[in-house]
Amino acid sequence: MGQAPDPPGEAVALLTGHTGEPTAIQLLSDRRGSRAWKIQGPQGAVALKANNPDGDNARDKAAEMAQEDDHLRHLTAADALSPDYRVRAGTWDGGRWLAVNWIDGVPLWRALALARGPEGDRASVRP
Template sequence: MGPTPAPPSEAVALLTGHTGEPTAIQLLSDRRGSRTWKIQGPKGTVTLKANNPDDEGARDKAAEMTQEDDHLLRLTAAGALSPDYRVSAGAWEGGRWLAVNWIDGAPLWRALALARSPEGNRAAVHPWLTGIARTWTERLACGPATDRRVPYRGALTHTTAPELATAILATPADTHIPVQPAADIWSLGASLFWCWTAHRPVPYDDTTDRLEKLAAIAKGTTTALRDVRPWKFPEFEDALTACLTPDPAARPTAKELTTAW
């Protein structure tokens, strides 16, 4: 293993005005062509994301980061994001970087650790679990329209809806795949399914090629919740199952889900 990648010096120098002289820099993620750091200083903490120019197998992450920044600006202008969230963005010698204010929280997998255990089946946990699902559902928002679009070819494989998997498999790598709200509902259900049961809704081996994983998802068949749930929770299970319905038109809307959880 080589040295831990350092963040772009151009970004760190500019962000010092926001955080103060950095007291800690932590690499959080280094995968799929991009890297993310947590930078702490006496005046604040930010998350810094930059493309990895040495990852030859990744898509054009610099272009994707430019689009991501454009969406943040548009969502802020529309009132969907706090104007304090986005900090800055710019170019560095290897591509593009983007910084946002750090928001404390826990990954969903870690947050649902208790709910995955048999001990989670108690009165205090039930409303807590549905509250997480409801809060997430209430904040589902599609990105604003733009003509400057990098072709979308799916994100995390296990959250890719069957109709998107089918479209990805049937089109060239440079074709943009439009995402409809129903696909976001499937993604939400898949994430909650995985983090509550410790099983992906569509089983496949981690070493399987991505295209084979997408082919498995495209079939529209998911593991029955009753076979993998840590404990019985009918109302929660019914909502998850509805999210993972193969037919996009049959899935609930975000508004409908907020009352179902």
């Protein structure tokens, strides 16, 4: 098995001002054209997401990343998200990246698994 891909260097360098020098970088996900890492430093942690530049749909994923960033900005402007949640976003030679403050807990994909199951979207499942 090969070595885990590194996050975009441009992003890590810019995020150092927020987290401090990274003490740990952990690849969390590498699927469907996107990669996500947890970057931990002495001043905090962020979740960093970037498109996979080697994927067949790299350009589409970069556009999706820009759209995600736009949605976060709109949710913040509507007071639906804390202005501290979105840390930074930008471009790199492989596409786009987006960083948000790390929130401990169960990954959202896993937390919503029941709603994707045979029970589906029913009132009894929503809580």
